Amino acid sequence: QKEVEQNSGPLSVxxxxxxxxxxxxxxxxxxxxxxxxxxxxxxxxxxxxxxxNGDKEDGRFTAQLNKASQxxxxxxxxxxxxxxxxxxxxxxxxxxxxxxxxxxxxxxGTILTVHP
Amino acid sequence: xxxxxxxxxxLVMGMTNKKSLKCEQHLGHNxxxxxxxxxxxxxxxMFVYNFKEQTENNSVPSRFSPExxxxxxxxxxxxxxxxxxxxxxxxxxxxxxxxxxxxxxxGPGTRLTVL
Numbered sequence: 615q616k617e618v619e620q621n622s623g624p625l626s627v628x629x630x631x632x633x634x635x636x637x638x639x640x641x642x643x644x645x646x647x648x649x650x651x652x653x654x655x656x657x658x659x660x661x662x663x664x665x666x667n668g669d670k671e672d673g674r675f676t677a678q679l680n681k682a683s684q685x686x687x688x689x690x691x692x693x694x695x696x697x698x699x700x701x702x703x704x705x706x707x708x709x710x711x712x713x714x715x716x717x718x719x720x721x722x723g724t725i726l727t728v729h730p
Numbered sequence: 731x732x733x734x735x736x737x738x739x740x741l742v743m744g745m746t747n748k749k750s751l752k753c754e755q756h757l758g759h760n761x762x763x764x765x766x767x768x769x770x771x772x773x774x775x776m777f778v779y780n781f782k783e784q785t786e787n788n789s790v791p792s793r794f795s796p797e798x799x800x801x802x803x804x805x806x807x808x809x810x811x812x813x814x815x816x817x818x819x820x821x822x823x824x825x826x827x828x829x830x831x832x833x834x835x836x837g838p839g840t841r842l843t844v845l
Contacts, residue, residue, distance in 0.1 A: 618772070646832070648833070648834075650836075656838070656839075657732075657818075657820055657836040657837060657838050657839045658773070658820070658836050659732070659836070660833060660834075660835065663833060702772075702773065704773075706832060717775060717778065717786060718773075718775065718832075718834060719772075719775075720772045720773040721772055722770070722771065722772040723772070
């Protein structure tokens with residue numbers, strides 16, 4: 615069973631629409647959740663992180679976390695062609711003793727295409 | 731620019747060669763990571779160093795050997811690799827506070843091809 619699961623897509627949305635990216639995770643003890651964007655041939659770059667249930671907004675991006683249902687999502691409003699990339703969900707778990715040493719588990723990523 | 735640099739950016743090597751990948755972070759972080767990214771697979775964590783001590787070795791074959799001489803530099807020594815080791819190798823760093831939210835910043839990666 616995959617620890618972090620994402621729909622690989624591709625997800626295609628028209629310019630100006632809302633793109634919705636979803637991620638589920640298996641470790642109920644996970645504490646922190648990250649969304650990275652990766653353009654083709656480039657390294658991942660952090661978009662947002664979230665650790666509390668609910669919504670977190672940053673510009674056109676909104677991260678949503680529901681720990682009871684073990685899912686985290688990313689909404690991109692007013693999608694632009696420049697948003698076309700692979701979006702990686704990453705989950706930081708907890709090791710024995712309640713501390714974390716920064717181990718992130720990544721999903722395989724969702725390819726987003728925004729067409730004009 | 732994330733403050734994490736990697737060299738070389740591209741590397742082609744034969745299966746009998748020995749090479750090293752270098753990573754340097756200029757962010758004052760105390761944790762550094764090596765990841766492998768293969769086509770159509772999730773990013774795979776290989777090694778974690780925290781305060782120069784290796785805290786994670788994710789069942790990586792011994793033909794990959796990490797070295798962390800200080801908290802700013804990280805190396806990955808390669809020897810007798812296999813063609814299936816061809817991938818993008820990413821270095822990342824973070825300020826590990828031990829309580830989560832260890833935001834990791836990635837370098838540009840080294841595209842490795844093993845012939």
